[in-house]
Amino acid sequence: MDDKNNKPIPLTESEAAEIRAAASHYPDPSAASIEALKIVQKHRRWVSDNNLQAVAELLGLSAAELDGIATFYNLIYRKPVGEKVIHYCDSVSCWMLGAERIREHISKRLGIGLGETTADGRFTLLPIVCLGACDRAPAMMIGDELYGDLDEASVDAILTREDRHG
């Protein structure tokens, strides 16, 4: 992927415009670093080392500083991910109500373990901390969508639907 030739990748115009808009909310543009990384990720699915230089320049940071920020936050992906990332909650309430069983079911159905992507590049499976949906445990997110009260049957239906759409 991007990483193979170690060359900085320039931002597209729309990426740069979105980042400038986010930066306008702060007296110091570097405050938009996390939002900028999320903008790059929205367009490219993940943030490779080669994306950092252009973003850092726009925000007045060094690439190394931005790398330190990028590696700190859970939701900035530093390795390639599939089109849709499945985040299953492994925190306490979901864990008590069968999160591990749900995880095993997803793994078996898609043939992937944690941190892995399906061969067709459709789904990546990752754990996530408490999604704030404890009254609907066990819960997971796929992309921006939250799903709760999961059991094997509902997971099957959700994965079928998510696989078909978008």
Place this chain on the structure above:
Amino acid sequence: MDKPLTRNIKPDLAPVTLAEYRRSGGYEGLKKAVTAMAPAEAVATVKEANLRGRGGAGFPTGVKWSLVPQAAGQKYVVVNADEMEPGTFKDRLLMEGDPHQLIEGIAIAAYAIGADTAYIFLRGEYTLAARRLEQALQEARDASLLGRNILGAEFHLDIHLHTSAGRYICGEETALLNSLEGKRANPRTKPPYPQTSGLWGRPTVVNNVETVCNVPHILREGADWYRGLSRSQDAGTKLFGVSGRVKKPGLWELPMGTPIRELIEDCAGGMQEGYTLRGFLPGGASTDFLLPEHLDLAMDFDSLQRAGSRLGTGTMIVLDDATCPVRIVLNLERFFTQESCGWCTPCRDGLPWVVEILEGILAGRGRPEDLDRLEKLAWLMGPGHTFCALAPGAAEPLQSALKYFREDFERYLPVSPALSLRGEEHRVPLLEGERRAAGG
């Protein structure tokens, strides 16, 4: 019973629009503040109402506001919407269901301390809340409830939504400020406190979502009314939640001081068929376990503190008799270990050590002295030894589990080391609920 925080929230959870919010008296509190009150009067009203922070620490909100220097200059209001405490799902409802209530509260807070800029620091996973807040902010801008000369007064305010990208530590207020400045979310040394030196070194008030949502009602209805909502010395109502093996997990707005039993038995319908209550974490993952004998305690800051725990976020996690206390503690400590920012030693090194010992105990490699070691580690990670409250919070379920569920830890310890030397397996006696689940 009056439920100011949730009275507008619809059964289908569709967001309350600006028109609907105004019809129910929305933005009247802000109007009263900016047209009829000096900023110091607004602070005094919140102080008099005895509103205490709903993010977990319970610090009096009016006092926090009054610590901001009155001299003119750039100041900020920051809303902590980084709801990531495991077991906590209260701010989500307020932001998704009634976003204008939050916006009005922010505007009043900004007027009270003299800020013209506010940020909502929202956790990245709350994508529905983000969409609804953006929409509500735009509605408020279009109606001149944000911007220049709000409601005809000499008061200007912009509110920006900042969406984060994960990490529990961002909920700590000084780590949040670093994160909002675009840095790694390491906590800062206190003092100075954010009220005098916060965002970019400027005076800043950081308040939790639920705290801010109380403010419009206090301004509109007055401090006496607000104090009168409560059943104890802590004022107002609060969102209380229950998750775990209860019949109806959920969230309810109840008067402060409501007994725990009413929440778990009446609201949540009690335990699921076939399960018995063994204990509960009263206010999220970082509070000490309490036992069924504590069910008649009033849910307020002081009552739970006296019982050796904390009200925390007011969202309870229920422990049933088929869930092993050692395993639940391991789940919690793995969370805290992963979410430690790594800044100070007791947290960065203490937490992985706790996890390793717990894993060893569960794998049958435990020794009696391991329990003492866990107690020492809980002390080492405790108050006064760390930069922030993450490790002390992690110590709370651990130390209380060791106190209340010691026999559950001991059941994993081999009777004698010689047993394992001879290759004989130690048979862990089953919990009541585990025996039932195994059909025995």
